[in-house]
Amino acid sequence: MISTKPNFSLTEGTEFILNNERFQIAMIKGLQVVLESETQVLTFSQAQIVTQYRQGLITPAPPKTKSISLVLNLSPEDRETMHFREEVVLQMLKESPNAPTAKRNILCAYDEIQKRSRGKKISFPHHGTAARWLKRYRDANNDKYALIDNYQQTQGRGAGLPLEVKEVVSDFIHKYYLERRLSPNKAFEFLKSKMPSILPGFKCPSKSVFYECVNEIDADYVTFHREGPYARNQAQRQALKKYELYYPFSRWEMDGVVAQIGLLCPVTFKFLGIATIMFAFDCYTKVVPGYAVLISKKKAENSELAVSCFKNAVLPNEDGSGFFGLPLVLSADAGTAFTSTPFTHFMAMTDVNRVTTVVRKPEKRPFIERFNLTFRRGCLEDLPGYGGVLKLNEKFYIEDNVEKAATLTVDEFMIKLDQFITHYNEEAHSSLLDRSPKSVWEHHISDNPGLVRLPGDDVSGNSPYEAQSKLKLFEHFSGRCIKATLQGHKGIVVEKRYYNSVELRETFKYLNKEKKALTVYFDHIDISTVVVVSPTSNNFVIVPITDGRVQQPMSKSQYDAIVEAPFSDIPKASTTPWDAKCHIVDGAMARRKAQELAKVKENREKNKKRREKELEYEGIDLGNGPQLHAAISDLKSENAALPITIDVDQPESEKVNDLSDVLLPKHAAKGGSRGEF
Template sequence: MMDFEDEFTESTSVKKPASPAQYVKLVDSELVKRDLDTFPDFLKEKALDKYKLISVIELENSGGWTQKKLDPILDKLFEGNTEKRPNWRTVVRWRKSYIESNGDLASLVDKSHKKGNRSKRTEGEEVFFERALLRFLDAKRPKVTTAYQYYKDAITIENENIVDGQIPIISYKSFNQRIKSLPPYPIAVARHGKFKADQWFAYCSSHIPPTRILERVEIDHTPLDLILLDDELLLPLGRPYLTLIVDVFSNCVLGFHLSYKAPSYVSAAKAIVHAIKPKTLNDVGIELQNDWPCYGKFETLVVDNGAEFWSKSLDHACKEAGINIQYNPVRKPWLKPFVERFFGMINQYFLTEIPGKTFSNILEKEDYKPEKDAIMRFSVFVEEFHRWVVDIYHQDSDSRDTRIPIKQWQHGFDIYPPLQMTVEEEKRFNVLMGITDERTLTRNGFKFEELMYDSTALADYRKHYPQTKDTIKKLIKIDPDDLSSIHVYLEELGGYLKVPCTDTTGYVSGLSLHEHKVIKKINRETIRESKDNLGLAKARMAIHARVQQEQELFNKSKTKAKLPELKKKAQLADISNTGQGTIRLEKSDTLSAIPNKPEPNISDILDNWDDDIEGFE
């Protein structure tokens, strides 16, 4: 029978392309044979002396390499120095090795470096060494001396019951040398964990350098090692968080955001907007010597795995702007080295001389108390940070004098200028970078964080476009620094409508989302503290007791009337808070004053109630 062949047969027989050298395992690697330079100097000199001797004999020898031919030549060459004269057989062996190695000088190196005892001198103690090794390979990371002590104690106890042929104990030096000769990676895994072991021993690939500005941009957060003061109260506020964006090609700073709020989508969005828009330094507050021309739409934004970078708002906004987001693997900050290195430069070159500097390492702090020595106000720091970035860092060369950041930016800008946003695109991008949320459209507009948003334009929209259960939920964008208005996406109109807050007291003017939440929290706490909890509890218990009394009274009653009938009686008796509270009718003075009038019959009145009401209407 012929073998079945189809279009897949050929593809399975094709060999896979060879992997790049950096991904080949050691066992599969092709090693180049060692050369003479890999040996110690004294062995290299001896090998070269052998080569020179063979070369001289080769020139003077006219026949074969025999004792008759070689002895006269050796006697002549080593006349007066017979101690160093080699035997003719030794010279023949050297020449043979040299020829068989195709002229490799390493073949003339003495093999003395391979001499030595390569077998264990002691036997029977391997089991105890393995036990001690298990104690050494522990996450608590005991010392070698501790493992060796256990090794000695275990053998000593075992030898107590042995008369002849006791188990020998190797020295600490031999024990330590045996530990050091073990493969380092499994030891690191057992003592420090796989993550640390991979950090120490894994292959570290180099970054593919970008070829133009804004091709690759890195962003990250860090708490600054500096305590700042409140602008007016001059009280220490603690360490602020810095969100920074750096261009990899030029190493220029594109934008930043400084805040005391923990890193979040808001801080990332503010820094991105600052990086993309042109920088106006007129409102910085101080006069700078240079401009800050670094801005534009970047191609790839490299982020880590922080929750703020996995935000849907950030993903949607960057996609709309044509920005690709690249996520670094978890706990691998070295794959984002440029912004990490810049944080170190800030601490080393900018914060060092400012009083109030803290230390990342508690051991470096000693007796220094930064909160007592802090002197710089927050706004002053922002001004001086602008000066350091624009007039110092951008204008100075790096530590190796290979580039000046601003010159590298200008060079890249002249060759391949980046894309820039129009005024309309910037306005749209500012809206897109807001916090995304979903709210229900009601007759009163939208409600967000206890604030109402409505406008005549939104009212006109409700009049013209009917809403269903699904479409009544709208996507809104909130600027966390300004709650005076929101932007609502209206699908029928194909865009975002700006809707102001209906507050007329001026409360939302310049109000941020964080401030609003703090105010609400304080207000709730104030209301809770002002309540008379004891009086409320007594009143609720009194109501509960009264209800129980009414229940008991009802259970004792023998009246079994239907609810509609009782309701009619209540209407007839005019039960209200200004009238009486029972349907039982008393003989009134009015009724007794009417002569020859029989006492009203409640059943007859109820039967004719509906007819009387209809006739009255």
């Protein structure tokens, strides 16, 4: 069954509830976990904690609630300061979510805020001070009230400094101690000499208070500004040596390599694309238990590659040999391959604790990154047609001579890759005191066979069928997911490939009338089978492909090459769409247009002749145009109506009974007031 229960993160700093008490993981030493609360300290093994979590005895702790007493007692000055700092922090995150504390991004945030101020001059602090604001904001779970200096009361001697003095002290620390690399004593002397001119009326803090402010800065931040990024990275790598592992499976790491090496189809010798390889690495024994390869014409470090790699590492070979088993902890970056929904569902079936690290931080996964370097130098650089490794967000173009330099086929590349992994697992390693990873693995597994766990081993009760079903689902699970409907006798159609079986039709025959969509898991690494899950339950069926040309397993690129093989010698035709406006149609349209124009001309001649007959009937000579206009003008003047004049002063006795008396001549005698209409 597919479980969607979230994984329990077994890392330092994780808080949870045990026996109605809040505990925090203080330290992880090998397989032992030290728990600390306000009243006691306990030690458990990782297996015991996982078991109690499954039984519900351990539950994730809810986030701590913050007091709002300071919020209610804020002064107007503090509230204005809080809003200004919040605006700076949010603009920094908007400029660059991945690197908001970079100096360039902070200055861009300042410029954007200045543009929105409508001409008001704003005094911005040092960029190091803004970085500290962001750290406080993030440490408080994005709480804006943490940006107020007295939000978290401290017991240090500098807790009572005025806000203006704290800002000046912070600026001097970043400007003189970090950037100019002066000693804290000399930086304090500069502050003491310039304090009266910068803040007249304020007292300079003591040297001990200044030293306390210096000690509050993060050590990595100090190393980065005083010694550079290389020294900071070296210090972080030294800090990573705290990993103390004592058994296999205690920590695995996964990562991918995108190699610019063109590969050919073993049948048609056509270019298929570049290789993306993902490895799983056991950090204690240095064994590579499994890997997966995806051939594509673009960078393809996706969820299906991650799922396939983890399956190959966990499951044994067909003869039962190899390095296999479920790890306790899996560490990977926050790329889309490991944060996608299919991979999350896949990991929920295994009860493996996931540790997600920051992207572009190789020091968070030191073991797999070191192996990637060994793989590039020891294997890829010796292969013909290799053009380097693509970095994150680097564009890839087929025109970069990758296709022209392609020499190896997919089968030849897989043979070379398998030979390198076998040699790596069997050769001596200096970190293992010249022992091979294979011998160290076999030594610990022979002494502790219970370390090897497979999916389904954790099924409670005596239910071998359920355990076998879970193992079967894990084996055939894929990294791509779509919704599809059952199409009668055709089965399931995935990317124009048909998958069908008797078991599929019998299991989901009740959906033929309802037309409900089924969840189908598939990938491009092996297209021979798909997993179909019911929409109403977690029942699943593994369905094979109906195409007899597909061998198990076979990738999509190889399948496409086989489909195109019968037509490889035939040149491709033009892809120009058919145009209905050919010369025949154009001639017919021109003929029709000419007919319409002739008809319009004919109608115009008919109307002209009809008008001439009407004017001739009325007795008008149409021979001369000016005579026609003169005749029309005389006719209008003869038929024009005469003006009517009414005498309003006429006595009442002289009433007009006949309307003909009202019509007066044009030159009537003047008398009284008249109205002319």
